[in-house]
Amino acid sequence: MTDQSLPTPVGTGRGRSAPAAKRRHGGLAPYLLLSPSLLIIVAIFGLPLIVMFILSFQNWSQINEFSSALKGQWTGFTNYTTLLTDSQFWQTTLRTVVTATLMVGLSMTIGMLFALLMRQVSTWARYILTFALILVWSIPALVSTLVFQWMFNRQYGIVNVLLGYNNVHDWLVSSIDGWGVVIAVVVWGATPMVSIMMYAALTQVPSELVEAAQLDGANRRQVFRHVIEPIIRPVVLIMTSLSVFWDFQVFTQIFVLFSNQPNTQFYNLGIWSYVEGWQYGNYGVATTITACTMVIMLVITIPYLRQLLRIGGDAR
Amino acid sequence: MSSSTAFTPAATGVLGSESKDASAARVAVARPRSRRKQYVRWFFNLVAVAIAMVWIFPIYWMLLVSMTPIGSIYSIHPQLLPSGVTWFAFSQVLHDPDFWTAFRNSVIVTFSTVVISTFVGFLAATAIARFRFRFRNSAIVLIMIVQMVPLIALIVPLFYIYSKIGLSESLFGLVIGMLALSLPFCIWTLRGFVAGVPADLEEAAMVDGCTRVGAFFRIILPLVLPGIVSTAIYTLIQTWTEFQLTNFMISDQNHFTLPLYLNHFLSANQQILYNEIMATALLMAAPIVILFLLVQRQVASGLTAGAVKG
Numbered sequence: 001m002t003d004q005s006l007p008t009p010v011g012t013g014r015g016r017s018a019p020a021a022k023r024r025h026g027g028l029a030p031y032l033l034l035s036p037s038l039l040i041i042v043a044i045f046g047l048p049l050i051v052m053f054i055l056s057f058q059n060w061s062q063i064n065e066f067s068s069a070l071k072g073q074w075t076g077f078t079n080y081t082t083l084l085t086d087s088q089f090w091q092t093t094l095r096t097v098v099t100a101t102l103m104v105g106l107s108m109t110i111g112m113l114f115a116l117l118m119r120q121v122s123t124w125a126r127y128i129l130t131f132a133l134i135l136v137w138s139i140p141a142l143v144s145t146l147v148f149q150w151m152f153n154r155q156y157g158i159v160n161v162l163l164g165y166n167n168v169h170d171w172l173v174s175s176i177d178g179w180g181v182v183i184a185v186v187v188w189g190a191t192p193m194v195s196i197m198m199y200a201a202l203t204q205v206p207s208e209l210v211e212a213a214q215l216d217g218a219n220r221r222q223v224f225r226h227v228i229e230p231i232i233r234p235v236v237l238i239m240t241s242l243s244v245f246w247d248f249q250v251f252t253q254i255f256v257l258f259s260n261q262p263n264t265q266f267y268n269l270g271i272w273s274y275v276e277g278w279q280y281g282n283y284g285v286a287t288t289i290t291a292c293t294m295v296i297m298l299v300i301t302i303p304y305l306r307q308l309l310r311i312g313g314d315a316r
Numbered sequence: 317m318s319s320s321t322a323f324t325p326a327a328t329g330v331l332g333s334e335s336k337d338a339s340a341a342r343v344a345v346a347r348p349r350s351r352r353k354q355y356v357r358w359f360f361n362l363v364a365v366a367i368a369m370v371w372i373f374p375i376y377w378m379l380l381v382s383m384t385p386i387g388s389i390y391s392i393h394p395q396l397l398p399s400g401v402t403w404f405a406f407s408q409v410l411h412d413p414d415f416w417t418a419f420r421n422s423v424i425v426t427f428s429t430v431v432i433s434t435f436v437g438f439l440a441a442t443a444i445a446r447f448r449f450r451f452r453n454s455a456i457v458l459i460m461i462v463q464m465v466p467l468i469a470l471i472v473p474l475f476y477i478y479s480k481i482g483l484s485e486s487l488f489g490l491v492i493g494m495l496a497l498s499l500p501f502c503i504w505t506l507r508g509f510v511a512g513v514p515a516d517l518e519e520a521a522m523v524d525g526c527t528r529v530g531a532f533f534r535i536i537l538p539l540v541l542p543g544i545v546s547t548a549i550y551t552l553i554q555t556w557t558e559f560q561l562t563n564f565m566i567s568d569q570n571h572f573t574l575p576l577y578l579n580h581f582l583s584a585n586q587q588i589l590y591n592e593i594m595a596t597a598l599l600m601a602a603p604i605v606i607l608f609l610l611v612q613r614q615v616a617s618g619l620t621a622g623a624v625k626g
Contacts, residue, residue: 033443034455036436037499044496045462048473117364125361130612131605132368134549135375138604140557140575142582143597147374150381150590158377158394188374193550197505200546204512234508242501245464252559274468283472290469297464305460308504309453 056080056287079288088264088272089289093296096248096268099179103247106187108240111194118199130196137192141185145256148185172258175265182266185253190246194239201235202228234311241304248297269293375598382406382594389590405595415596417570418577425487425573426555429494433551434544436495437502438510444503445510459500471564478565485568493561498551505550509543510536545611556604574600 059075083089114133118126136144152159152171160169171177205228213227229236249270254262262271269289277286298305380398381389382405409415443449444456474493475484483489513536521531537544559575566576578596582588 030443030447030449030452033439033447037440037503038455038458040436040492040495041459041462041499044474044493045465045470047477048470049462049465051473052469114367117360117367120357120360121364122357122361125364127612129364129368131609132372134608135601135605136371138553138557138601139375139378139597140559140578140600142559142575142579143378143593144374146588146590146593147378147381151374151377156390156394158396161394188371191371196549197546200542201508203542204509235505238501238504241460242463248464249466249468251468270466270468273466277468287469290466293466294464298461301464305457308460309456 052287053291055284056291057284059284075284079284080292083285083288083292089292092267092269092272093292096270096293097296097300099183099268100244100247100250103183103186103190103250104240104243106183107190107194107243107247108236110187110191111239112198112236114191114195115198115202118195119202133192133195136189137196139189141189141252142256144189145185145253148181148188149257152181178258178266182250182253182257185257186247186250190243194243197235197239198232201232205231234308237304237308237311241301241308244301244304245297248293269296375601378594378598382591382598384591386589386591405589405591406599408592409596409599414569414572414577415599418572418574421487421571422556422573425490425494426552428491429498429555430548430551432491433495433498433502434548437499437547438506438540438544440499440503441506441510445507446515459503462496463500467560471561475564484565485571487571490562490565490571490573493565494555494558497558497561498554501550502547505547506540506543509540513539549608549611552607553604556600 056079057074057076059073059078114129118129121129139147151157154160154170155167157171159171160167163169171181209227210223213223218226248268250268251270251274254266254268254271258266267275270293273286273289273293276282276289383398383401383403385400385402385404388400444452478484478489483492517535517539518531521535522528526534557575558573559579562573562576563579566572569580572580574596578593578600581596582593
């Protein structure tokens with residue numbers, strides 16, 4: 001993008017085009033550079049993904065005998081039509097979308113505010129905040145959920161003590177409270193990565209550029225909108241899309257918080273697919289749910305992906 | 317937050333010493349405002365410390381639980397401050413040989429994944445940022461799309477393929493799996509940093525007598541170092557704490573990583589030994605935090621970005 005070339009000093013504009021055009025066609029070089037990564041990604045994701053889609057058109061339930069898969073009974077679109085006419089599917093989808101939206105919105109907003117705050121504070125304060133964030137980031141979801149479960153425990157939890165609800169309020173019963181705790185664990189765990197990545201992106205904004213804009217009379221809003229935002233946009237886009245992917249598939253937090261047996265009101269599409277596949281043995285249905293989840297995620301993130309492609313589509 | 321002193325010279329001073337002259341001049345002109353600016357900075361410092369305390373509270377709570385004797389954990393009136401401190405849980409974990417086996421495995425897997433992922437990811441990022449070639453957009457789309465594939469759906473087919481080629485139960489196979497999980501993000505993030513370095517800079521260095529390799533090490537590497545550090549930290553934490561994939565690939569206790577050790581510990585005991593679980597989790601987090609503090613210092617001490625100036 002043109003805004004990405006802003007950091008280059010004025011005057012190089014003419015000199016750059018010729019060599020840049022030359023290096024764009026590097027013969028075999030780009031393929032060689034890309035191949036190790038693509039090989040690993042395709043090996044781990046590609047083949048299993050194809051198998052998964054095939055299974056969603058079959059009626060297959062023997063997880064232990066994988067070799068019998070792909071020789072299973074073809075059922076055409078039966079899995080899909082059954083699922084799409086099931087009211088539980090639409091309820092679960094709605095629940096997944098709503099909770100994921102809240103999680104993404106909260107973690108992106110809080111993360112961005114933290115990153116902006118880190119620019120405003122003295123070095124020692126930034127160290128303290130970064131230290132706290134890294135500590136939070138390095139706690140596995142399994143453990144952080146156990147801590148939250150313990151903190152929100154009806155009898156022994158500190159939250160009830162602090163709120164004065166001791167021994168009275170059970171947080172894991174009603175839908176709103178339960179999801180509130182889930183969202184709290186997820187957002188608490190997600191903000192460190194968002195803020196640290198955003199801060200790293202903000203450090204890429206050259207101070208001269210900001211000063212030049214200020215000297216030219218831009219106010220803070222305009223500086224953010226026209227100078228800072230274009231430079232950090234790739235990071236914002238990737239963090240938003242990743243958050244959507246991750247928050248659509250929240251699993252450990254829900255599963256552990258409700259002691260491995262979440263009530264159906266706490267199902268999201270991922271939990272539901274797991275329960276169908278691993279507890280009831282309907283692997284065909286489970287893969288169909290997963291395939292639908294991927295389609296929904298794709299539809300939601302298409303605008304972000306298109307922007308990412310446009311940014312990444314610009315070789316320089 | 318961005319509404320008060322955002323992007324004044326004092327605030328952007330973090331970015332590099334080059335702006336010092338300019339900011340000094342501006343401060344001299346705007347002296348009456350500088351005292352207010354200091355108050356504002358102190359206000360933000362307080363906000364930052366308050367947020368840090370809120371965010372760290374659950375971890376403080378973990379520490380408290382890990383230092384409480386198991387009998388007193390189930391107390392009707394939990395206290396904010398410890399009443400009796402015991403290091404029993406920590407010494408219990410540190411004296412468990414299984415913990416050290418898992419620690420060693422985790423170090424091997426994480427170290428290999430971080431090194432390979434950063435290197436291989438950097439190559440791919442250079443290809444995408446600097447070259448135009450066929451299938452370039454398809455490669456970008458592929459890298460993005462694979463991140464939305466739910467792991468749970470992949471695990472059964474992946475397990476089958478792994479056992480066919482004899483990679484299940486091996487740390488090597490685990491590293492390959494971890495690489496696939498971390499590479500897409502690494503490639504994408506590094507692409508941004510490589511694209512941020514003007515191609516002229518490299519050419520100018522070569523005109524001035526640097527070899528291509530020399531130009532890479534002297535010019536490109538220092539400029540993309542913040543990107544490398546942040547992707548390495550991402551990969552480090554992702555790999556160190558990864559549970560789902562590892563859980564399906566590894567069942568032999570000799571190949572357990574720390575998250576599996578923790579999970580095994582959780583399911584092996586009838587009553588949940590909260591104090592020892594929390595102690596284990598804190599011991600797990602410690603190396604990451606120490607490493608980060610070491611790296612953070614280096615990054616802050618001058619190799620900061622914003623040096624993309626030419």
